[in-house]
Amino acid sequence: MGPTERHDTGQRDTEEQDIEQHDVAANTVERNPRAARWFHAGVYVSVIVLLITGWWLLLGNEGSPSLIARVTGVPDTEVHTVAGWVLAGVTALTVVVGARGWRVFWRETVRFQHGDGAWFRRWPTAILTGRFGRHEGRFDPGQRVANLVLVVTLLALIGSGIGLVLVSGGPVFVWFAQIHRWSTYVVTPVVVGHVVIASGILPGYRGVWRAMHLGGKLHPRDARRVWPGWTERATGDTHDPRHLR
Ligand code: HEM
Numbered sequence: 387m388g389p390t391e392r393h394d395t396g397q398r399d400t401e402e403q404d405i406e407q408h409d410v411a412a413n414t415v416e417r418n419p420r421a422a423r424w425f426h427a428g429v430y431v432s433v434i435v436l437l438i439t440g441w442w443l444l445l446g447n448e449g450s451p452s453l454i455a456r457v458t459g460v461p462d463t464e465v466h467t468v469a470g471w472v473l474a475g476v477t478a479l480t481v482v483v484g485a486r487g488w489r490v491f492w493r494e495t496v497r498f499q500h501g502d503g504a505w506f507r508r509w510p511t512a513i514l515t516g517r518f519g520r521h522e523g524r525f526d527p528g529q530r531v532a533n534l535v536l537v538v539t540l541l542a543l544i545g546s547g548i549g550l551v552l553v554s555g556g557p558v559f560v561w562f563a564q565i566h567r568w569s570t571y572v573v574t575p576v577v578v579g580h581v582v583i584a585s586g587i588l589p590g591y592r593g594v595w596r597a598m599h600l601g602g603k604l605h606p607r608d609a610r611r612v613w614p615g616w617t618e619r620a621t622g623d624t625h626d627p628r629h630l631r
Protein backbone atom coordinates (compact mmCIF):
# COMPACT_ATOMS: atom_id res chain seq x y z
CA MET A 387 0.00 0.00 0.00
CA GLY A 388 1.09 3.60 -0.27
CA PRO A 389 3.44 5.78 -2.19
CA THR A 390 4.09 4.45 -5.65
CA GLU A 391 6.32 7.19 -6.93
CA ARG A 392 9.99 7.76 -6.51
CA HIS A 393 10.30 11.54 -6.65
CA ASP A 394 8.18 14.33 -5.41
CA THR A 395 9.30 16.92 -7.88
CA GLY A 396 7.31 18.89 -10.40
CA GLN A 397 4.72 17.77 -12.85
CA ARG A 398 6.39 14.75 -14.43
CA ASP A 399 3.74 12.21 -15.09
CA THR A 400 3.64 8.53 -14.27
CA GLU A 401 4.35 7.33 -17.79
CA GLU A 402 7.58 9.29 -17.94
CA GLN A 403 8.66 7.90 -14.60
CA ASP A 404 7.67 4.38 -15.55
CA ILE A 405 10.11 4.49 -18.43
CA GLU A 406 12.91 5.25 -16.00
CA GLN A 407 11.98 2.16 -14.05
CA HIS A 408 13.31 -0.16 -16.70
CA ASP A 409 16.89 -1.17 -16.01
CA VAL A 410 17.98 -2.27 -19.45
CA ALA A 411 21.39 -3.56 -18.35
CA ALA A 412 19.98 -5.81 -15.62
CA ASN A 413 16.86 -6.60 -17.67
CA THR A 414 14.53 -5.93 -14.76
CA VAL A 415 11.56 -3.64 -14.22
CA GLU A 416 11.33 -1.63 -11.02
CA ARG A 417 7.81 -1.92 -9.75
CA ASN A 418 7.76 -0.14 -6.39
CA PRO A 419 10.23 2.49 -5.19
CA ARG A 420 12.11 2.15 -1.91
CA ALA A 421 9.83 4.48 0.10
CA ALA A 422 6.77 2.45 -0.89
CA ARG A 423 8.55 -0.81 -0.02
CA TRP A 424 9.49 0.42 3.46
CA PHE A 425 6.01 1.75 4.11
CA HIS A 426 4.56 -1.57 2.99
CA ALA A 427 6.93 -3.46 5.31
CA GLY A 428 5.94 -1.24 8.26
CA VAL A 429 2.26 -1.82 7.50
CA TYR A 430 2.55 -5.55 7.25
CA VAL A 431 4.64 -6.12 10.34
CA SER A 432 2.19 -4.07 12.41
CA VAL A 433 -0.91 -5.54 10.73
CA ILE A 434 0.28 -9.11 11.28
CA VAL A 435 0.87 -8.41 15.00
CA LEU A 436 -2.54 -6.68 15.18
CA LEU A 437 -4.31 -9.57 13.50
CA ILE A 438 -2.73 -12.18 15.78
CA THR A 439 -3.30 -10.28 19.03
CA GLY A 440 -6.71 -8.93 17.91
CA TRP A 441 -8.06 -12.39 17.06
CA TRP A 442 -6.56 -13.73 20.29
CA LEU A 443 -8.58 -11.16 22.25
CA LEU A 444 -11.68 -11.60 20.10
CA LEU A 445 -11.70 -15.34 20.77
CA GLY A 446 -11.81 -14.60 24.50
CA ASN A 447 -8.21 -15.40 25.46
CA GLU A 448 -7.48 -12.14 27.26
CA GLY A 449 -6.55 -14.01 30.46
CA SER A 450 -3.96 -16.28 28.82
CA PRO A 451 -0.96 -14.75 27.07
CA SER A 452 -0.42 -15.52 23.37
CA LEU A 453 2.98 -16.57 22.04
CA ILE A 454 3.74 -12.91 21.25
CA ALA A 455 2.87 -11.89 24.82
CA ARG A 456 4.98 -14.67 26.28
CA VAL A 457 7.99 -13.82 24.12
CA THR A 458 7.79 -10.08 24.81
CA GLY A 459 6.55 -10.31 28.42
CA VAL A 460 3.94 -7.67 27.55
CA PRO A 461 0.17 -8.43 27.82
CA ASP A 462 -1.66 -8.96 24.51
CA THR A 463 -3.85 -5.88 24.96
CA GLU A 464 -0.72 -3.74 25.29
CA VAL A 465 1.14 -5.36 22.39
CA HIS A 466 -2.00 -4.75 20.33
CA THR A 467 -2.31 -1.11 21.29
CA VAL A 468 1.39 -0.38 20.70
CA ALA A 469 1.25 -2.06 17.26
CA GLY A 470 -1.91 -0.04 16.62
CA TRP A 471 -0.12 3.23 17.32
CA VAL A 472 2.75 2.15 15.08
CA LEU A 473 0.32 1.49 12.21
CA ALA A 474 -1.48 4.79 12.83
CA GLY A 475 1.81 6.71 13.09
CA VAL A 476 3.41 5.19 9.98
CA THR A 477 0.24 5.83 7.99
CA ALA A 478 -0.05 9.45 9.17
CA LEU A 479 3.61 10.05 8.34
CA THR A 480 3.19 8.88 4.76
CA VAL A 481 0.15 11.10 4.31
CA VAL A 482 2.51 14.02 4.96
CA VAL A 483 5.74 12.90 3.28
CA GLY A 484 4.24 10.61 0.64
CA ALA A 485 1.20 12.65 -0.39
CA ARG A 486 2.03 12.39 -4.06
CA GLY A 487 2.50 8.62 -3.84
CA TRP A 488 -0.92 8.31 -2.20
CA ARG A 489 -2.51 10.39 -4.97
CA VAL A 490 -1.04 8.10 -7.62
CA PHE A 491 -2.07 5.00 -5.64
CA TRP A 492 -5.64 6.29 -5.38
CA ARG A 493 -5.88 7.43 -9.01
CA GLU A 494 -4.65 4.05 -10.24
CA THR A 495 -6.98 2.20 -7.85
CA VAL A 496 -10.23 3.87 -8.91
CA ARG A 497 -9.42 3.46 -12.60
CA PHE A 498 -11.98 0.79 -13.44
CA GLN A 499 -12.22 0.08 -17.14
CA HIS A 500 -14.19 -1.65 -19.80
CA GLY A 501 -12.84 -5.20 -19.96
CA ASP A 502 -12.37 -5.62 -16.21
CA GLY A 503 -15.36 -8.02 -16.17
CA ALA A 504 -13.65 -10.28 -18.70
CA TRP A 505 -10.48 -10.16 -16.62
CA PHE A 506 -12.41 -11.37 -13.55
CA ARG A 507 -14.04 -14.19 -15.54
CA ARG A 508 -10.64 -15.52 -16.58
CA TRP A 509 -9.06 -14.98 -13.18
CA PRO A 510 -9.96 -18.27 -11.40
CA THR A 511 -8.10 -20.35 -13.99
CA ALA A 512 -5.45 -17.74 -14.73
CA ILE A 513 -4.11 -17.92 -11.17
CA LEU A 514 -2.98 -21.41 -12.12
CA THR A 515 -2.20 -21.04 -15.82
CA GLY A 516 -0.87 -17.48 -15.82
CA ARG A 517 -3.08 -16.63 -18.81
CA PHE A 518 -4.68 -13.51 -17.35
CA GLY A 519 -7.03 -11.30 -19.36
CA ARG A 520 -5.48 -8.14 -20.73
CA HIS A 521 -5.79 -4.98 -18.63
CA GLU A 522 -4.11 -1.61 -18.96
CA GLY A 523 -3.80 -0.60 -15.32
CA ARG A 524 -0.90 -0.22 -12.96
CA PHE A 525 -2.93 -2.53 -10.74
CA ASP A 526 -4.95 -5.46 -12.06
CA PRO A 527 -8.72 -5.29 -11.43
CA GLY A 528 -8.46 -7.70 -8.47
CA GLN A 529 -5.81 -5.55 -6.82
CA ARG A 530 -7.97 -2.47 -7.34
CA VAL A 531 -10.85 -4.07 -5.43
CA ALA A 532 -8.46 -5.28 -2.71
CA ASN A 533 -6.91 -1.81 -2.43
CA LEU A 534 -10.33 -0.21 -1.87
CA VAL A 535 -11.33 -2.75 0.77
CA LEU A 536 -7.95 -2.54 2.54
CA VAL A 537 -7.85 1.25 2.65
CA VAL A 538 -11.42 1.57 3.95
CA THR A 539 -11.17 -1.20 6.55
CA LEU A 540 -7.68 -0.29 7.80
CA LEU A 541 -8.72 3.36 8.21
CA ALA A 542 -11.86 2.19 10.06
CA LEU A 543 -9.66 0.00 12.30
CA ILE A 544 -7.25 2.86 13.01
CA GLY A 545 -10.09 5.32 13.74
CA SER A 546 -12.12 2.96 15.92
CA GLY A 547 -8.94 1.62 17.60
CA ILE A 548 -7.91 5.13 18.64
CA GLY A 549 -11.50 5.59 19.80
CA LEU A 550 -11.21 2.48 21.98
CA VAL A 551 -8.01 3.83 23.53
CA LEU A 552 -9.48 7.26 24.27
CA VAL A 553 -13.00 6.34 25.41
CA SER A 554 -13.38 4.03 28.38
CA GLY A 555 -17.02 3.05 28.35
CA GLY A 556 -20.59 3.92 27.43
CA PRO A 557 -22.46 3.73 24.11
CA VAL A 558 -19.65 5.38 22.09
CA PHE A 559 -17.20 2.72 23.26
CA VAL A 560 -19.66 -0.01 22.23
CA TRP A 561 -20.02 1.65 18.84
CA PHE A 562 -16.25 1.79 18.30
CA ALA A 563 -15.97 -1.84 19.39
CA GLN A 564 -18.59 -2.87 16.82
CA ILE A 565 -16.82 -1.02 13.98
CA HIS A 566 -13.51 -2.49 15.12
CA ARG A 567 -14.86 -6.05 15.19
CA TRP A 568 -16.72 -5.91 11.86
CA SER A 569 -13.74 -4.32 10.11
CA THR A 570 -11.61 -7.18 11.45
CA TYR A 571 -14.01 -9.72 9.88
CA VAL A 572 -13.72 -7.99 6.50
CA VAL A 573 -10.00 -7.22 6.52
CA THR A 574 -8.83 -10.69 7.60
CA PRO A 575 -9.75 -12.72 4.48
CA VAL A 576 -8.60 -9.90 2.20
CA VAL A 577 -5.16 -9.72 3.86
CA VAL A 578 -4.84 -13.52 3.80
CA GLY A 579 -5.82 -13.56 0.11
CA HIS A 580 -3.36 -10.77 -0.67
CA VAL A 581 -0.51 -12.56 1.08
CA VAL A 582 -1.27 -15.86 -0.71
CA ILE A 583 -1.36 -14.08 -4.09
CA ALA A 584 1.57 -11.72 -3.53
CA SER A 585 3.83 -14.41 -2.08
CA GLY A 586 3.92 -16.01 -5.54
CA ILE A 587 3.01 -19.54 -4.44
CA LEU A 588 0.28 -19.66 -7.10
CA PRO A 589 1.78 -20.38 -10.54
CA GLY A 590 0.09 -17.38 -12.21
CA TYR A 591 1.66 -14.99 -9.72
CA ARG A 592 5.11 -16.54 -9.70
CA GLY A 593 7.83 -13.99 -9.01
CA VAL A 594 5.55 -11.07 -8.05
CA TRP A 595 6.83 -11.05 -4.43
CA ARG A 596 9.89 -9.28 -5.82
CA ALA A 597 7.73 -6.23 -6.58
CA MET A 598 7.87 -5.28 -2.87
CA HIS A 599 11.03 -6.96 -1.62
CA LEU A 600 14.77 -6.68 -2.01
CA GLY A 601 15.22 -4.19 -4.85
CA GLY A 602 11.56 -4.19 -5.90
CA LYS A 603 12.62 -5.34 -9.37
CA LEU A 604 10.69 -7.82 -11.44
CA HIS A 605 11.66 -10.19 -14.17
CA PRO A 606 10.03 -8.68 -17.29
CA ARG A 607 8.32 -12.01 -18.03
CA ASP A 608 6.49 -11.89 -14.66
CA ALA A 609 5.71 -8.19 -15.00
CA ARG A 610 4.28 -8.68 -18.49
CA ARG A 611 2.12 -11.61 -17.44
CA VAL A 612 0.44 -9.80 -14.53
CA TRP A 613 0.59 -6.12 -15.57
CA PRO A 614 0.89 -6.15 -19.39
CA GLY A 615 -0.08 -2.54 -20.16
CA TRP A 616 2.00 -1.10 -17.31
CA THR A 617 5.04 -3.16 -18.34
CA GLU A 618 4.83 -1.93 -21.90
CA ARG A 619 4.77 1.66 -20.69
CA ALA A 620 7.57 1.02 -18.18
CA THR A 621 9.88 -0.65 -20.67
CA GLY A 622 8.76 1.07 -23.86
CA ASP A 623 8.50 -2.42 -25.29
CA THR A 624 5.21 -3.47 -26.85
CA HIS A 625 6.69 -6.58 -28.33
CA ASP A 626 5.33 -9.73 -26.68
CA PRO A 627 7.54 -12.66 -27.59
CA ARG A 628 6.01 -16.05 -26.90
CA HIS A 629 8.90 -17.38 -24.87
CA LEU A 630 8.44 -14.60 -22.31
CA ARG A 631 4.79 -15.37 -21.58
C1 HEM B 1 -0.31 -8.00 6.26
C2 HEM B 1 -0.67 -6.86 5.76
C3 HEM B 1 -0.50 -6.40 4.34
C4 HEM B 1 -1.21 -5.39 3.80
C5 HEM B 1 -2.30 -4.57 4.48
C6 HEM B 1 -0.74 -5.23 2.43
C7 HEM B 1 -1.24 -4.28 1.55
C8 HEM B 1 -0.80 -4.10 0.26
C9 HEM B 1 -1.36 -3.18 -0.70
C10 HEM B 1 -2.58 -2.29 -0.45
C11 HEM B 1 -0.63 -3.26 -1.84
C12 HEM B 1 -0.84 -2.45 -3.10
C13 HEM B 1 -1.12 -3.25 -4.32
C14 HEM B 1 -1.93 -4.47 -4.14
O1 HEM B 1 -3.11 -4.39 -3.71
O2 HEM B 1 -1.39 -5.56 -4.43
C15 HEM B 1 0.38 -4.25 -1.62
C16 HEM B 1 1.32 -4.65 -2.54
C17 HEM B 1 2.12 -5.75 -2.40
N1 HEM B 1 2.20 -6.58 -1.31
FE1 HEM B 1 1.23 -6.37 0.41
N2 HEM B 1 0.24 -6.14 2.17
C18 HEM B 1 0.42 -6.89 3.31
C19 HEM B 1 1.28 -7.95 3.48
C20 HEM B 1 2.07 -8.47 2.49
C21 HEM B 1 2.95 -9.61 2.65
C22 HEM B 1 3.14 -10.43 3.95
C23 HEM B 1 3.56 -9.81 1.47
C24 HEM B 1 4.55 -10.91 1.19
C25 HEM B 1 4.59 -11.60 0.15
C26 HEM B 1 3.08 -8.79 0.54
C27 HEM B 1 3.47 -8.62 -0.77
C28 HEM B 1 3.11 -7.59 -1.59
C29 HEM B 1 3.64 -7.38 -2.93
C30 HEM B 1 4.67 -8.25 -3.65
C31 HEM B 1 3.02 -6.23 -3.43
C32 HEM B 1 3.31 -5.55 -4.78
C33 HEM B 1 2.20 -5.71 -5.76
C34 HEM B 1 2.35 -4.66 -6.85
O3 HEM B 1 3.45 -4.24 -7.16
O4 HEM B 1 1.31 -4.27 -7.40
N3 HEM B 1 2.17 -7.99 1.20
N4 HEM B 1 0.27 -4.75 -0.33
Ligand code: HEM
Nearest residue numbers: 436437440441443444463470471543544547548550551570
Ligand atom coordinates in the same frame (compact mmCIF):
# COMPACT_ATOMS: atom_id res chain seq x y z
C1 HEM C 1 -5.21 -4.39 11.32
C2 HEM C 1 -5.66 -3.61 12.27
C3 HEM C 1 -6.40 -4.09 13.52
C4 HEM C 1 -7.06 -5.24 13.75
C5 HEM C 1 -7.28 -6.41 12.81
C6 HEM C 1 -7.57 -5.17 15.11
C7 HEM C 1 -8.34 -6.16 15.72
C8 HEM C 1 -8.82 -6.10 17.01
C9 HEM C 1 -9.67 -7.09 17.61
C10 HEM C 1 -10.20 -8.33 16.91
C11 HEM C 1 -9.88 -6.71 18.88
C12 HEM C 1 -10.74 -7.46 19.94
C13 HEM C 1 -12.11 -6.92 19.89
C14 HEM C 1 -13.10 -7.66 20.77
O1 HEM C 1 -12.68 -8.41 21.65
O2 HEM C 1 -14.29 -7.43 20.54
C15 HEM C 1 -9.20 -5.46 19.12
C16 HEM C 1 -9.20 -4.74 20.27
C17 HEM C 1 -8.61 -3.52 20.45
N1 HEM C 1 -7.92 -2.81 19.47
FE1 HEM C 1 -7.55 -3.40 17.59
N2 HEM C 1 -7.20 -3.98 15.66
C18 HEM C 1 -6.49 -3.28 14.71
C19 HEM C 1 -5.94 -2.04 14.84
C20 HEM C 1 -5.98 -1.28 16.01
C21 HEM C 1 -5.43 0.05 16.14
C22 HEM C 1 -4.79 0.84 14.99
C23 HEM C 1 -5.64 0.43 17.44
C24 HEM C 1 -5.29 1.72 18.14
C25 HEM C 1 -4.32 2.48 17.96
C26 HEM C 1 -6.33 -0.66 18.11
C27 HEM C 1 -6.73 -0.65 19.44
C28 HEM C 1 -7.46 -1.64 20.04
C29 HEM C 1 -7.88 -1.59 21.44
C30 HEM C 1 -7.59 -0.46 22.41
C31 HEM C 1 -8.59 -2.75 21.68
C32 HEM C 1 -9.23 -3.18 23.00
C33 HEM C 1 -8.20 -3.99 23.73
C34 HEM C 1 -8.65 -4.37 25.11
O3 HEM C 1 -9.46 -5.30 25.21
O4 HEM C 1 -8.19 -3.71 26.05
N3 HEM C 1 -6.51 -1.69 17.21
N4 HEM C 1 -8.56 -5.11 17.94
